[in-house]
Amino acid sequence: MTAARDLKELSEAEALRRLASVPFGRVVFTLHALPAVRPVNHVVADGRVVIRTNPGTVLSKEVAPAAAVVAFEADDLDPYERLGWSVIVTGIARPVTDQEEAERFKKLLQPWVQGGMDQVISIQPEIVNGFELVPLDDAS
Amino acid sequence: MTAARDLKELSEAEALRRLASVPFGRVVFTLHALPAVRPVNHVVADGRVVIRTNPGTVLSKEVAPAAAVVAFEADDLDPYERLGWSVIVTGIARPVTDQEEAERFKKLLQPWVQGGMDQVISIQPEIVNGFELVPLDDAS
Numbered sequence: 001m002t003a004a005r006d007l008k009e010l011s012e013a014e015a016l017r018r019l020a021s022v023p024f025g026r027v028v029f030t031l032h033a034l035p036a037v038r039p040v041n042h043v044v045a046d047g048r049v050v051i052r053t054n055p056g057t058v059l060s061k062e063v064a065p066a067a068a069v070v071a072f073e074a075d076d077l078d079p080y081e082r083l084g085w086s087v088i089v090t091g092i093a094r095p096v097t098d099q100e101e102a103e104r105f106k107k108l109l110q111p112w113v114q115g116g117m118d119q120v121i122s123i124q125p126e127i128v129n130g131f132e133l134v135p136l137d138d139a140s
Numbered sequence: 141m142t143a144a145r146d147l148k149e150l151s152e153a154e155a156l157r158r159l160a161s162v163p164f165g166r167v168v169f170t171l172h173a174l175p176a177v178r179p180v181n182h183v184v185a186d187g188r189v190v191i192r193t194n195p196g197t198v199l200s201k202e203v204a205p206a207a208a209v210v211a212f213e214a215d216d217l218d219p220y221e222r223l224g225w226s227v228i229v230t231g232i233a234r235p236v237t238d239q240e241e242a243e244r245f246k247k248l249l250q251p252w253v254q255g256g257m258d259q260v261i262s263i264q265p266e267i268v269n270g271f272e273l274v275p276l277d278d279a280s
Contacts, residue, residue: 004254023219028168028175035168035175037213039226073177079163082252086179112222114144114276136254 005082005133015087015130018076020044025074027051029063029093042072043109049089049123050105060119064095072123077133085132089125096120145222145273155227155270160184165214167191169203169233182212183249189229189263192251200259204235212263217273225272229265236260
């Protein structure tokens, strides 16, 4: 049986570095007053989390146009060793409307799913939380 | 460059089977009107998603006692092949107050993190959504 772990907080800089090191995460938002979540691939560019969505989806049509507050979570957790990390940023999602900026982000971020993922959305982190699972004696 | 994928919807039964096949996911909830998310290990038992939390946390103190609607997401996605799946269930989170039931769930679910993870919370799935990333020619 694997030993239980301690939670160690990550610095904001380290949390953002880890968030940028993985190719996908989960955008968390409120839809008709209910909690909702969608996995999506992302990049971190200019300090923002950038994703691409289909213009027909609720993220494109409702969440980003309303400049809604969303959370974005990414993690790299090993269930066998029970080690790893998770980062959660909270901030405002907005459509990237500047054509030049949108094209630049599109070059950085190929969607995994086919079909008109032409809406670029950026999330500006306002709150950054990160933690790491560490062996008990390493916690400090 | 890996080809783009199609999204194929999973049946409810298959989605729940996959959710039960992985050891952790992310509980998604609303905290002071803001979207919030916490990774946590889980089991599926009696058709419910069961997690353990520290009694001092917001999930134990605010979300579950209020019988709030939450989402629970789990996935197994391969960023290199761009294949895999994600399942999202939405339902009411409640503290498991029956002592016998709580003890039974605790035996099924060892927390990864040390320190008084003595609150057992169950989520009863009301809405089940699952999708799979498949090669374009396999979509049907």
